[in-house]
Amino acid sequence: MDEIRVGIIDDHAIVRQGLRAMIDREPDLRVVGEAADARQATAMLDRARPRVVLLDLKLTPGSECDGLPLCGTITQRYQDIRVLVLTSSADEWLILDSIKQGAKGFVLKDVDLTELVRAIRAVHRGQSAFDPRSTGVVVRWMNSSPRSGVSACDITPREREILALLARGLSNVAIGQRLYISAATVKFHVGNVMQKLGVRRRTEAVYAASKLGLI
Numbered sequence: 001m002d003e004i005r006v007g008i009i010d011d012h013a014i015v016r017q018g019l020r021a022m023i024d025r026e027p028d029l030r031v032v033g034e035a036a037d038a039r040q041a042t043a044m045l046d047r048a049r050p051r052v053v054l055l056d057l058k059l060t061p062g063s064e065c066d067g068l069p070l071c072g073t074i075t076q077r078y079q080d081i082r083v084l085v086l087t088s089s090a091d092e093w094l095i096l097d098s099i100k101q102g103a104k105g106f107v108l109k110d111v112d113l114t115e116l117v118r119a120i121r122a123v124h125r126g127q128s129a130f131d132p133r134s135t136g137v138v139v140r141w142m143n144s145s146p147r148s149g150v151s152a153c154d155i156t157p158r159e160r161e162i163l164a165l166l167a168r169g170l171s172n173v174a175i176g177q178r179l180y181i182s183a184a185t186v187k188f189h190v191g192n193v194m195q196k197l198g199v200r201r202r203t204e205a206v207y208a209a210s211k212l213g214l215i
Contacts, residue, residue, distance in 0.1 A: 004124045007033045007050030009041045009070070010086075011059045015109075019054065019086075022113050029120060038070045045078055052124050055103070057087040057094060065169070068097055075102025084123045086116070092203040093169040095134045105129030155214055159193040162186060163209045166202055 006023055008016045008031060020031040033048030035041040037059050045053070053074060057067035071083050084105040085098045095106050104123045107116065108131055119129035155163070158179075165175045172186040179186070190202065197208040209215050 002028065004029050004052060004120065005032045005048070005050040006030065006120060007035070007041075007044060007048060007053040007081075009035045009044075009053060009059070009067070010056040011036050015056075023117070023120070026117055029117065038066075038073075041070060041074075045074065045081065050081060052120050053081055053083050054086045054120075055083050057085060057089070057098070065094060065097070068094075068101055071098060071103055072101035082123045082126070084119055084129060086111075090133045091169065092201070093167075093206070095130075096203055096207065097167075097169075106134040107131045108133065154196055155193060155209070155212075159189055159196075160209075160214055162189050163193060163206065164215050166190070167206045167210070167215050 006029055008019050010016050010019070013036070016034045016036075020034070023029045023031050032050050033044040035044040055067055055071055055074070057065050057071075059066050059070070067085075067087070071085070074081055074083055083103045084107065085103045086107055086109060087094070088109050090108055098106050104126075105119050105128055107119050107129065111119075111131055115131065119131075122129040161179060162175055165178060170178070172183040172190065175186045176183045190205070193209075194200065194202075194205050197205050199205050199208055206215065
């Protein structure tokens with residue numbers, strides 16, 4: 001049986017230790033390296049060369065997504081390493097952005113060991129691995145598409161600005177603060193652009209806009 005070399009990137013030492021203890025019990029899995037942040041991760045990846053990396057998206061206090069840029073760096077720089085996101089937030093935009101950054105799977109930290117091991121093995125084989133909650137998001141994303149006939153010219157400059165901020169996961173209030181307009185005005189623009197794109201969810205609007213080259 002081929003050994004699957006696993007790396008763990010998580011800012012909590014107790015989480016890394018617990019994952020190592022559970023994963024190393026499997027006959028075909030072995031944890032070969034750990035890291036708490038992006039700087040340590042690069043050194044660990046160069047030294048240990050894992051084939052699958054378990055990546056938490058929250059690597060510093062106060063942030064929910066500082067692991068996203070690291071995900072993109074890993075998938076671009078280490079093309080033989082596959083990333084499985086293991087995090088605590090199931091926000092739709094985090095799931096979709098993880099996929100855009102090259103992650104092969106997305107599971108929440110409350111997953112049981114059997115499912116986690118199954119996901120690691122699937123990702124190692126080059127398959128995708130998503131838990132039930134993230135699977136629903138991915139299916140909706142894949143099935144969403146811009147309304148027939150809509151073009152980039154139909155989207156106003158203000159709507160483009162709002163789409164770009166939506167893609168960053170900002171709320172209506174936060175977008176309004178950035179653009180110096182009220183949250184109600186943001187909601188109005190979001191509704192308009194979603195109607196133009198023929199979608200019902202904000203994440204679908206972001207995906208449709210990306211297909212049109214708007215963001």
